[in-house]
Amino acid sequence: xxxxxxxxxxxxxxxxxxxxxxxxxxxxxxxxxxxxxxxxxxxxxxxxxxxxxxxxxxxxxxxxxxxxxxxxxxxxxxxxxxxxxxxxxxxxxxxxxxxxxxxxxxx
Amino acid sequence: xxxxxxxxxxxxxxxxxxxxxxxxxxxxxxxxxxxxxxxxxxxxxxxxxxxxxxxxxxxxxxxxxxxxxxxxxxxxxxxxxxxxxxxxxxxxxxxxxxxxxxxxxxxxxxxxxxxxxxxxxxxxxxxxxxxxxxxxxxxxxxxxxxxxxxxxxxxxxxxxxxxxxxxxxxxxxxxxxxxxxxxxxxxxxxxxxxxxxxxxxxxxxxxxxxxxxxxxxxxxxxxxxxxxxxxxxxxxxxxxxxxxxxxxxxxxxxxxxxxxxxxxxxxxxxxxxxxxxxxxxxxxxxxxxxxxxxxxxxxxxxxxxxxxxxxxxxxxxxxxxxxxxxxxxxxxxxxxxxxxxxxxxxxxxxxxxxxxxxxxxxxx
Numbered sequence: 001x002x003x004x005x006x007x008x009x010x011x012x013x014x015x016x017x018x019x020x021x022x023x024x025x026x027x028x029x030x031x032x033x034x035x036x037x038x039x040x041x042x043x044x045x046x047x048x049x050x051x052x053x054x055x056x057x058x059x060x061x062x063x064x065x066x067x068x069x070x071x072x073x074x075x076x077x078x079x080x081x082x083x084x085x086x087x088x089x090x091x092x093x094x095x096x097x098x099x100x101x102x103x104x105x106x107x
Numbered sequence: 108x109x110x111x112x113x114x115x116x117x118x119x120x121x122x123x124x125x126x127x128x129x130x131x132x133x134x135x136x137x138x139x140x141x142x143x144x145x146x147x148x149x150x151x152x153x154x155x156x157x158x159x160x161x162x163x164x165x166x167x168x169x170x171x172x173x174x175x176x177x178x179x180x181x182x183x184x185x186x187x188x189x190x191x192x193x194x195x196x197x198x199x200x201x202x203x204x205x206x207x208x209x210x211x212x213x214x215x216x217x218x219x220x221x222x223x224x225x226x227x228x229x230x231x232x233x234x235x236x237x238x239x240x241x242x243x244x245x246x247x248x249x250x251x252x253x254x255x256x257x258x259x260x261x262x263x264x265x266x267x268x269x270x271x272x273x274x275x276x277x278x279x280x281x282x283x284x285x286x287x288x289x290x291x292x293x294x295x296x297x298x299x300x301x302x303x304x305x306x307x308x309x310x311x312x313x314x315x316x317x318x319x320x321x322x323x324x325x326x327x328x329x330x331x332x333x334x335x336x337x338x339x340x341x342x343x344x345x346x347x348x349x350x351x352x353x354x355x356x357x358x359x360x361x362x363x364x365x366x367x368x369x370x371x372x373x374x375x376x377x378x379x380x381x382x383x384x385x386x387x388x389x390x391x392x393x394x395x396x397x398x399x400x401x402x403x404x405x406x407x408x409x410x411x412x413x414x415x416x417x418x419x420x421x422x423x424x425x426x427x428x429x430x431x432x433x434x435x436x437x438x439x440x441x442x443x444x445x446x447x448x449x450x451x452x453x454x455x456x457x458x459x460x461x462x463x464x465x466x467x468x469x470x471x
Contacts (some may be wrong), residue, residue, distance in 0.1 A: 011355045011369070021162055030154070031161070044186075044187075045185065045186055045187025046154075046155060046158045046168070046185075046187060047138070047155070047186050047187035047188050047189040047190065048188075048189075050151045050154045050155055050158075050189075051145070051151055051189060051190060054145070054147040054150060054151050054154075057147075058146070058147065072161065072164065073118075073119075073157065073160075076154070092117055107244060
């Protein structure tokens with residue numbers, strides 16, 4: 001089992017957190033998110049992202065608005081809601097705890 | 108050269124090759140299936156369609172108006188599989204009644220709670236009436252026809268397949284079969300197992316059944332592979348064929364016996380003398396080979412029929428099969444005794460027969 005396979009479940013679990021982070025930094029649409037993720041270990045495809053975004057929206061963490069684009073049809077631009085921002089803060093804090101634990105434990 | 112199909116992706120027309128259309132259709136249908144129960148399924152699908160449309164735009168141009176199969180393959184690869192996110196329990200409950208698709212209703216025998224074989228229970232489930240009414244009708248009909256109707260029951264018992272799997276049981280009642288119902292059913296029957304003695308008894312029976320299901324190894328040579336799924340029509344066909352094959356098989360056996368008797372008592376085959384060149388033992392061997400030649404395929408077909416009807420009930424079927432063979436044999440004996448003079452001759456000629464056998468042994 002390669003390192004990548006060993007961490008595949010963790011990468012999957014972290015995806016929601018990362019999407020919230022990306023959306024927090026700027027108003028983005030799906031192709032933007034994909035292209036930003038594509039250069040990282042968290043390379044993702046539309047098939048995964050759209051259902052995830054729909055779930056986040058149902059949970060009231062993100063919201064979108066339609067914006068005209070100069071090329072082609074209007075796009076959905078996502079942004080964080082107030083709840084999404086507080087959720088992101090919590091997740092970030094928790095992630096820092098995890099990181100600290102990893103650094104402390106063992107060698 | 109391929110036919111081109113024009114499709115509407117989120118409000119814009121795109122031209123796709125026929126196979127490309129098939130691929131895309133499969134992908135989107137699969138996505139819809141994955142997202143079943145998700146309240147936003149329509150929106151997600153339209154988002155996916157838009158994404159596909161964007162990717163199509165990338166490959167299309169002024170000189171290129173049709174998306175090819177290879178390109179659609181590439182696009183679907185880029186999109187990746189659609190993963191269903193766990194829907195909220197509430198929406199799942201709303202979803203469930205909608206999963207009622209039209210389920211085929213079929214006539215099966217239902218073993219659980221049956222008095223004899225489950226014919227009445229299956230009929231009751233099929234007709235949607237209480238099983239007691241069907242049983243009363245059967246008893247009344249049997250009484251009215253002085254018992255002749257029992258034969259109808261026996262025939263139905265042979266011909267109608269048994270509902271063994273949960274799917275078949277659901278089909279017997281005309282209910283749709285899905286995993287959720289299976290789970291509910293399992294939960295219900297588990298709740299009924301409060302009595303631990305009952306549970307132990309069930310467990311012992313289950314173990315006995317498992318041991319019995321292990322097919323005899325010799326069967327593997329001519330029988331179909333163990334537990335081959337057989338369709339409804341196949342099971343009905345097997346139900347009709349099995350008794351017929353048994354009749355043919357028994358007949359073959361008795362004809363061979365008659366041949367032997369005839370050979371031993373008269374040194375001839377029903378009045379035809381054995382040709383000069385062929386010794387007596389060769390004639391016996393030839394008759395044996397002829398018998399095997401006829402009996403072997405009949406046996407194989409009979410075994411397949413029993414398998415088709417359901418290996419788990421193999422014991423029942425072989426008992427029924429054996430009984431039928433026995434009755435037929437008795438009938439043959441009686442008929443032979445009454446109407447075939449050779450049988451009397453055979454018994455009268457016992458000394459000759461003994462002499463023939465002794466001759467044969469001395470010859471060896």
